[in-house]
Amino acid sequence: MWTRDQAGSGLLEKTNTPTFRANISEGRKIMAESKKDMLVMWLRDAYSMEKQAIDMLQSHAGRLENYPELKARTEQHLGQTRVQADRVQDCLSRLGADTSTIKELTARFTAGVQAVMGTTAGDEVVKNAMGDYTFEHFEISSYRCLIATAEEVGEPEIARILGQNLREEEEQAAWLADHLPQVTRQYLQKLEAAGGDTSSAKR
Ligand code: MG
Ligand code: FE
Numbered sequence: 001m002w003t004r005d006q007a008g009s010g011l012l013e014k015t016n017t018p019t020f021r022a023n024i025s026e027g028r029k030i031m032a033e034s035k036k037d038m039l040v041m042w043l044r045d046a047y048s049m050e051k052q053a054i055d056m057l058q059s060h061a062g063r064l065e066n067y068p069e070l071k072a073r074t075e076q077h078l079g080q081t082r083v084q085a086d087r088v089q090d091c092l093s094r095l096g097a098d099t100s101t102i103k104e105l106t107a108r109f110t111a112g113v114q115a116v117m118g119t120t121a122g123d124e125v126v127k128n129a130m131g132d133y134t135f136e137h138f139e140i141s142s143y144r145c146l147i148a149t150a151e152e153v154g155e156p157e158i159a160r161i162l163g164q165n166l167r168e169e170e171e172q173a174a175w176l177a178d179h180l181p182q183v184t185r186q187y188l189q190k191l192e193a194a195g196g197d198t199s200s201a202k203r
Contacts, residue, residue: 035153036153038149039150039153039155039158042145042149043088043097045106045142046088046162047085047088048106049139050081050084050085050139052106053081053084054081054085056110056131056135057078057132060074060132061075061078063124063203064125066190067125067183067186067203069179070125070129073172073175077168080172084164084168087161087162087165088165091158091161094155095155106138117130117131122199123202124203125201125202126183126187129180129183132176136169136170136172140170140173143166143169147163150162187202
């Protein structure tokens with residue numbers, strides 16, 4: 001860096017040397033590369049997030065027996081999620097990158113959510129719906145950051161593709177917001193009807 005003294009004693013001469021100009025353009029190139037590196041890293045995180053979502057939705061939908069509407073919606077979003085993972089992979093290949101790096105961020109996040117919610121026996125339908133709702137917001141925040149990054153890097157097509165994923169996550173979050181109270185009431189009513197036996201109420 002230039003100090004005030006250096007700037008006062010011949011800055012113009014110094015900045016006009018080939019070495020200085022090369023350093024400036026090299027610096028810009030490194031900046032651009034590191035922005036793009038962040039985009040690639042975060043896309044890989046998003047890919048592992050969607051893979052985790054597939055496992056989670058598959059497990060949740062597969063266990064539901066007495067909540068047909070929630071089951072159907074979860075299966076529908078499972079189908080969307082598989083397409084979302086493909087879209088993220090498509091974004092990575094547009095950047096000449098792959099999905100080889102395995103990130104643990106999402107696994108830690110999911111484990112954290114589960115730890116906070118607890119694992120009380122017999123209320124899994126409510127806890128899973130809460131977890132799914134939370135996960136959708138994790139996905140929403142990831143895509144918002146990714147879209148801003150893609151725009152910053154000058155990749156509007158990637159921003160557009162990720163915008164499709166973002167809309168689907170927002171729709172799923174909105175559906176869950178609407179239906180969480182209903183699912184909870186259904187659970188409580190089934191529980192009461194079964195005289196406190198959770199076996200049919202819980203899923
Ligand atoms: Mg998703
Ligand atoms: Fe989702």
